[in-house]
Amino acid sequence: MSDTTPEMLTLHAAFAAKIDAVLAELEADGALPPETPRHNVTVEPPRDSSHGDLATNAAMVLAKLAKTNPRELAGKIVDRLNADPDIIEATIAGPGFINLRLSDEAWLNELGAIAQSGSDYGKSAIGGGSTVNVEYVSANPTGPMHMGHCRGAVVGDALASLLEFAGHKVVREYYVNDAGGQVDVLARSAHLRYREALGDTIGDIPEGLYPGDYLVPVGEHLARELGDRFKDSDEADWLPVFRAESVEKMMDLIKADLALLGIHHDLFSSEAALQAAGKPEEAEKWLRAHDLVYDGVLEAPKGKAPPDDWEPVELPLFRSTKFGDDQDRPIKKSDGKWTYFGADLAYHMQKAETADALIDIWGADHSGTVKRIKAAVSALAEGEGKAIPFDVKLVQMVQLMRDGEPLKMSKRSGNFITLAEMVEEVGKDVVRFTMLTRKPEAQMEFDFAKVVEASKDNPVFYVQYAHARISSTMRKGAAEGLEPSADGIAQLGEAELSLVKQAAQFPRIVEAAAKAREPHRIAFFLYDLGGEFHSYWNLGNDKPEKRFIVAQNQELSRxxxxxxAQIGQVIRNGLSILGVEAVEEM
Known part of the structure; x- marks a missing residue:
């Protein structure tokens, strides 16, 4: 049942409340046991709209507690629901489902609810103000953002907005992987460009360094800031300085790239700072105290002969098999440095100290890490005696296309399409909406030609065009002295009601999408609502009396x-969650 507060009840929440009240009456009459749990009772549209407007499983899930059969309990529920003036008919279907057909007035009243709530329409209180930490992007700070990062960035940002819309407090976090070997490679690459800026001829970029021109400005900056004192010095002298400076400049570049997509994080957490603060050591101590880390020998690689130089080494191992992993995992390497998993484990323990739930958005190539990091968070929750919901969303890579031909990219070679180039070519809104037109775990193609087509097959165009048509209609009405008014909405017929019924799904979709952590559901809903609007609009092409503005009937026009206006409001609310502009004209 919905947790929406009474003063903000939308149609679906209101009828859920009505059914809840009927169940309370049955408790009072002794037909249901006192304090019967109702958390499994649902109220939602039936799969087949010909069955009615809403359906509930109340009798199906409560009959056993009532020590009766579902149809008998359904009969008692239906008797009370049929007395409600907003319900035209309540009927029993199959083994005990209940279908409801609502009055036209009930649907038309929802237009007033949209108008009254405005930009708050669809907001929910299901989050209860709980804090959710959403970590997304977290790309290595070794170069500009490219399309390999884009999909996860958009999914994470839209999810954060969705959770806020559903009543959560959200912390948007970026984990800066600035403690690994790739940062040493970045520093060496920047040092080469630094020497170049000081006049050295560097020739071809050596194998193993980053060759991209994006490091040229970094080298020039370092030359201005540091002069030539590190030009010929030993690597041990300049490497720490160039690491820090290069990471800072790369993060400035990454933040600027993300801003082009309208993405801004609340928190940037440094892996290097985490290690400098001794957090992995704290985590290891805590885990050993709870018998979750022990010293043991790592198994030889499975499925193939061990390398010639492999030998068994005793390492600190996390008991991840206790939580469903296929083997225990080392948190340190043989040289004493922390494994990525060891540092990541400490990072998640740190996050869990300030959040009620954690969500990570990862690339699908990290799927092998999911089980062990979930095991670590489970261990933390177990040790602290509290529940820490933790979800990892895996996002598949995007295949870039141009006119049906695949585009290649390689970060190391410097031959890749940057996020900035992509946004410049097709626009922020196209990129963001398109990335949400498929489930994140599904493969996706992004064709530069198709995503800018003005056609029904292009979802972002289809939805924005619906809003642009609405804006155009409102301007035309204003030019003719017609202001929107609810006074004559009783004249609206079945075609208009179909549009209202589609728009009224929005609050329910928001709650379902937030609970499932699936922002793409909002994009799917907007496409369906846009389709319903365009279908109604097209009626007016053949039937002038179906147009929004009918010259001979001003009350109906208003x-x-x-x-x-209310359909436009719902579209704007949905697009705002996705971070996409509701355009006024196209």
């Missing part, structure tokens, strides 16, 4: 303008 009512239809009121309808259009």
């Amino acid at each position: 009512a239809r303008l009121f309808l259009a």
Whole structure:
């Protein structure tokens, strides 16, 4: 059942409350046991719209507790629901499902609810103000953002907005991997460009260094800031300085790239700072105290003969098999340095100290790490005696296309399409919406030609065009002295009601999407709502009396303008979650 507060009840929440009240009456009459749990009772549209407007499983899930059969309990529920003036008919279907057909007035009243709530329509209180930490992007700070990062960035950012819309407090976090060997490679690459800026001829970039021109400005900056004192000095002298400076400049570049997509994080956490603060050591101590880390010998690699130089080494191992992993995992390497998993484990323990739930958005190539990091967070929760919900969303890579031909990219070679180049070519809104038109775990193609097509097959165009048409209609109405008004909405017919029914799904979709952590559901909903709007619009092409503005009936015109205004509001609310602009004209 919905947790929405009474003063913000939307249609679905209101009818969920009505059914809840009926169940309370049955408890009072002795037909249901006192304090019968109702958390499994659902109220949602039936799969087949011909069955009615809403359906509930109340009798199916409560019959056993009532020590009766579902149809008998359904009969008692239906008797009470049929007395409600907003319900035209309540009927029993199959083994005990209940279908409801609502009055037209109930649906039309929802237009007033949209108008009253405005930009708050669809907001929910299900989050209860709990804090959710959403970590996304977290790309290595070794170069500009490219399309390998884009999909996860958009999914994470839209999810954060969705959770806020559903009543959570959200911390948007970026984990800076600035303690690994790749940062040493970055520093050496920047030093080469630094020497170049000081006049050295560097020739071809040596194998193993980053060759991209994006490091040229970094080298020039370092030359201005540091002069030539590190030009010929030993690597041990300049490496720490160049590491820090290069990472800072790369993060400035990454933040600027993300800003082009409208993405801004609340928190940037440094892996190097985490290690400098001794957090992995604290984590190891805590885990040993709870018998979750022990010293043991790592098994030889499975499925193939061990390398010639492999030998058994005793390492500190995390008991990840206790939590479903296929083997225990080392938190340190044989040279005493922390494994990525060891540092990551400490990082998640740190995050869990300030959040009620954790969500990570990772690339699908990290799928092998999911089980062990979930095991670590489970261990933390067990040791602290509290629940820490933790979800990892895996995002598949995007295959870039141009006119049906695949584009290649390689970060190491410097031959890749940057996020900035992509946004410049097709625009922020196209990139963001397109990235949410498929489930994140599904493969995706991004064709530069197709994503800018003005057609029904292009979802972002289809939805934005619906809003642009609404804006155009409102401007035309204003030019003719017609203001939207609810006074005549009783004149709206079945075609208009179909549009209202689609828009009224929005609050329910928001709650379902937030609970499932699936922002793409909002994009799917907007495409369906846009399709319903365009279908209604097209009626007016053949039937002038179906147009929004009917010259001979001003009251009906005002009512239809009121309808259009509320559909536009719902589209804007949905697009705002996705971080996409609701355009006024196209």
